[in-house]
Amino acid sequence: MGWPSGALRTGVLRTGVRVRPVVGAVLLGLASAAVPGGEAVAVSGPGGYGFAPGARPVAGGGALAPGTTYRGSLPRDRAVHYRLDLDAASAAYVSVTAVPASGAEVTAVDGVRVSVRDADGGTCSSDSAIFGAARSLRPLTALGTREAAVPGGTRCRAAGAYDVTVERTRPEDSPPGDWALELLAVTEPRPASPGPTEAPDAWDSASPAPLDGAPQPRHGGTGFADATPLDEGVWRDAVRPGETLFYRVPLDWGRQLHATAELDGAGGATGYTSGALRLALHNPVRAEVDDVGRGWTGRPVSVGLAPLPPVAYANRYARGGHVGALRFAGSYYLVVHLAGRAAEDFGPGPYGLTLRVRLGGTARSGPAYAGEPVPAGVFTVPGGGGAVAGGGDAGGGRVPMAAVAAGGLGTGTLLLVGLGAWTLAARRGAGRVRRG
Numbered sequence: 001m002g003w004p005s006g007a008l009r010t011g012v013l014r015t016g017v018r019v020r021p022v023v024g025a026v027l028l029g030l031a032s033a034a035v036p037g038g039e040a041v042a043v044s045g046p047g048g049y050g051f052a053p054g055a056r057p058v059a060g061g062g063a064l065a066p067g068t069t070y071r072g073s074l075p076r077d078r079a080v081h082y083r084l085d086l087d088a089a090s091a092a093y094v095s096v097t098a099v100p101a102s103g104a105e106v107t108a109v110d111g112v113r114v115s116v117r118d119a120d121g122g123t124c125s126s127d128s129a130i131f132g133a134a135r136s137l138r139p140l141t142a143l144g145t146r147e148a149a150v151p152g153g154t155r156c157r158a159a160g161a162y163d164v165t166v167e168r169t170r171p172e173d174s175p176p177g178d179w180a181l182e183l184l185a186v187t188e189p190r191p192a193s194p195g196p197t198e199a200p201d202a203w204d205s206a207s208p209a210p211l212d213g214a215p216q217p218r219h220g221g222t223g224f225a226d227a228t229p230l231d232e233g234v235w236r237d238a239v240r241p242g243e244t245l246f247y248r249v250p251l252d253w254g255r256q257l258h259a260t261a262e263l264d265g266a267g268g269a270t271g272y273t274s275g276a277l278r279l280a281l282h283n284p285v286r287a288e289v290d291d292v293g294r295g296w297t298g299r300p301v302s303v304g305l306a307p308l309p310p311v312a313y314a315n316r317y318a319r320g321g322h323v324g325a326l327r328f329a330g331s332y333y334l335v336v337h338l339a340g341r342a343a344e345d346f347g348p349g350p351y352g353l354t355l356r357v358r359l360g361g362t363a364r365s366g367p368a369y370a371g372e373p374v375p376a377g378v379f380t381v382p383g384g385g386g387a388v389a390g391g392g393d394a395g396g397g398r399v400p401m402a403a404v405a406a407g408g409l410g411t412g413t414l415l416l417v418g419l420g421a422w423t424l425a426a427r428r429g430a431g432r433v434r435r436g
Helices: 021-031 313-317 342-346 401-407 409-430
Strands: 069-074 080-086 091-099 111-117 123-130 140-146 160-168 179-188 233-239 244-251 255-263 273-282 288-296 301-304 330-338 351-361
Touching: 069 080, 069 160, 080 091, 080 179, 091 111, 091 160, 111 140, 233 244, 233 330, 244 255, 244 351, 255 273, 255 330, 273 301, 273 342, 288 301, 330 351
Parallel strands: none
Antiparallel strands: 069 179, 080 160, 091 140, 091 179, 111 123, 111 160, 123 140, 233 351, 244 330, 255 301, 255 351, 273 288, 273 330
16 A cells, blocks of 8 residues: 555754744734634644644543544653544544644654554554754654555454554654644545556656746645645745745645745855755645755755646555555645754745645546545535545535635735845845854
8 A cells, every 4th residue: 555654754844933023923913813714723832833723632541533633742751642433444544743842952863653553453554754854843744544445454444442652753862841742533434336446557747837927925824724725826925944834725636736835045145954945745634745855055946846646546555655645635735844944044034935836637526435524524625526425415615716715815915014024134134144
């Protein structure tokens, strides 16, 4: 099956940033504003991560109900366990986002590991996410999985209680403080009728020409819960060292995503930050599909995702991890991070950021599921075909993407206006900063 691979992934980092009083007031006021859909998002968690509003507290040993978002904590010196009760038919996915406290020192191989085991202690899956070479703080997301539709498999098929274990990958080298956790379990029913059991072996892997046109302002969210909606287009933002920005893109069955992130120059400041700019893609259950990073010398730099196949149910049978993760329609998440160490060489920023998002392929109907996914609608997109539950139409209540995107325009535009004055002042200061 090949997904998740269980291999340690290389990533980048997030740290706290001091802001000037006037700009800080603007940022805090806008951060507490309502996001599209009218839900206020909590942004006061450790490391600045935006936890889902109303997330329920859960301690080690507690039970996770699919469709409910939880907040927990992870100590350095021991694993925490959660119970997940499953039927014999559904696949289950448990995402865990770990958020270290600001100011902690981490190593490249430090990170979070998530494992799922059945009642007999057999391992269903194991997945890890690490900080990587940049060694600065950022939210890390790993996924636990219980498959239910892999041909020839026998383990982890029974109904009953499953153990979800969360631990640090290198506790002996990890900072002593607890890490905050956001947990979300999702269940996916089996198809109502058998379909292909092999991943498509041919698809258009050519990189398309980059999109042109005037960029439209959008400011990224602080977490999965308030990720800013984007459609195909060119989008303009600003990012500070240590900041992680979240965006969500609707991707229907048969559609194909291409995305690049471009960081402006640092206004004459020189230096070098390893792995400074990172772009990652996560699927609707928050599993990482692909990530790419590059160092920064202070000159403009860009990164782009590898060519990815169209979304298809049968992708789950692929051997390659990034193909297998493109197994659902729904909201996919683009996550951009600028390493905190960049501030040492180039100043506190913010720095201009351009995202180019292109959608290829042709939308088509999804599989007919034998039941309802939990949470409902997780595998549908606004105005798209989505998954069909029980052979019926799963499209009720969808909102056109243009209307959803427009809901995020006011906040993003105001924020960028505020950041503009800050950028000018910071760039003047950065031009006088030089590091070896």
